Amino acid sequence: MENVRPADMQRIRTTELAEEFIEQAVAECRKQIGDKKVLLALSGGVDSSVVAKLLIKAIGKQLVCIHVNHGLMRKGESDQVIEVFKENLGSNLIYVDATERFLTKLEGVSDPEQKRKIIGSEFIDVFAEEASKLNGISYLAQGTIYPDITESKGIKSHHNVGGLPKELNFTLVEPIRLLYKDEVRMVGRALGLPEEMVSRQPFPGPGLGVRCVGAITRDRLAAVRESDAILREEFAKAGLQGKVWQYFTIIPDFKSTGIKDGARSFEWPVVIRAVNTRDAVTATIEEIDWAVLAKITDRITHEVPGVNRVLYDLTPKPTGTIEWE
Ligand code: XMP
Numbered sequence: 519m520e521n522v523r524p525a526d527m528q529r530i531r532t533t534e535l536a537e538e539f540i541e542q543a544v545a546e547c548r549k550q551i552g553d554k555k556v557l558l559a560l561s562g563g564v565d566s567s568v569v570a571k572l573l574i575k576a577i578g579k580q581l582v583c584i585h586v587n588h589g590l591m592r593k594g595e596s597d598q599v600i601e602v603f604k605e606n607l608g609s610n611l612i613y614v615d616a617t618e619r620f621l622t623k624l625e626g627v628s629d630p631e632q633k634r635k636i637i638g639s640e641f642i643d644v645f646a647e648e649a650s651k652l653n654g655i656s657y658l659a660q661g662t663i664y665p666d667i668t669e670s671k672g673i674k675s676h677h678n679v680g681g682l683p684k685e686l687n688f689t690l691v692e693p694i695r696l697l698y699k700d701e702v703r704m705v706g707r708a709l710g711l712p713e714e715m716v717s718r719q720p721f722p723g724p725g726l727g728v729r730c731v732g733a734i735t736r737d738r739l740a741a742v743r744e745s746d747a748i749l750r751e752e753f754a755k756a757g758l759q760g761k762v763w764q765y766f767t768i769i770p771d772f773k774s775t776g777i778k779d780g781a782r783s784f785e786w787p788v789v790i791r792a793v794n795t796r797d798a799v800t801a802t803i804e805e806i807d808w809a810v811l812a813k814i815t816d817r818i819t820h821e822v823p824g825v826n827r828v829l830y831d832l833t834p835k836p837t838g839t840i841e842w843e
Pocket of ligand 1: 634720721722723724728764798835838839840841842843
């Protein structure tokens with residue numbers, strides 16, 4: 519398979535070009551795959567969702583998707599994957615709720631790199647176990663995109679949980695390997711995927727695991743998930759969705775004194791981070807309207823159990839990284 523973008527390949531900026539790409543990609547996939555079966559790890563991210571939809575178009579039920587819920591997804595994310603791919607498209611989707619398995623393995627682990635390693639290797643184990651239950655799979659599809667190839671020594675390679683098990687030993691199908699991210703989104707729209715999925719902000723493989731600072735506990739994990747959902751909802755209402763590159767909440771592992779319902783409280787803070795960047799190598803801080811921040815603070819402190827304070831992270835990258843771990 520060609521891994522270099524041809525010099526004359528047009529940047530896909532119109533629906534027409536996206537449709538042209540889809541037609542070609544579908545034909546190529548059919549030619550490569552024939553009547554064989556293909557396996558895909560479907561995270562619900564833009565890249566794997568676009569690959570899934572393309573392959574459903576090309577080979578229908580010959581595609582088997584596995585969605586592993588590691589328990590560190592954002593609120594409603596796994597449900598959306600099931601709704602879009604299983605209920606609406608009727609695809610072959612295996613849903614694995616591995617929450618207990620991941621959280622048990624992560625219990626008491628506070629070192630960020632160790633947490634990433636556990637999440638990454640557990641993910642591969644769960645995926646490989648599910649794959650071994652299937653018969654007659656010949657290909658493994660992946661949502662590799664062009665920057666993954668050209669920047670393979672950059673951010674993604676050291677971060678990514680992705681990169682699936684070599685021991686599975688399948689031939690790869692990588693239909694969007696020559697596309698840039700904005701092109702993948704154009705293609706996703708032309709394929710009719712929901713806008714929410716297509717314009718989804720980046721979300722790290724280890725998920726909320728790296729936003730629940732230190733050793734992950736179920737109560738703090740629930741608090742970071744709830745506060746993230748509130749933040750996303752309020753950003754959408756304020757028209758900031760799609761304007762700010764990445765925004766999320768973090769929960770540290772310390773408590774502070776506060777006052778709730780006239781009584782002393784001793785609870786966690788939640789930190790809001792909203793950044794803009796081109797390439798994630800450096801990032802600047804979004805200047806959020808004060809009233810929006812006040813509304814979010816009010817909602818989080820009143821609606822999220824165990825939280826009595828909200829902070830806004832003013833640190834650009836460098837010196838801060840985008841994630842806290
Ligand atoms: P940092 O924190 O290094 O993040 O400034 C840069 C971008 O990468 C994302 N990120 C990750 N993505 N697995 C991923 O797939 C990871 O382990 C990971 N850590 C950070 C981060 O969300 C940001 O967009």
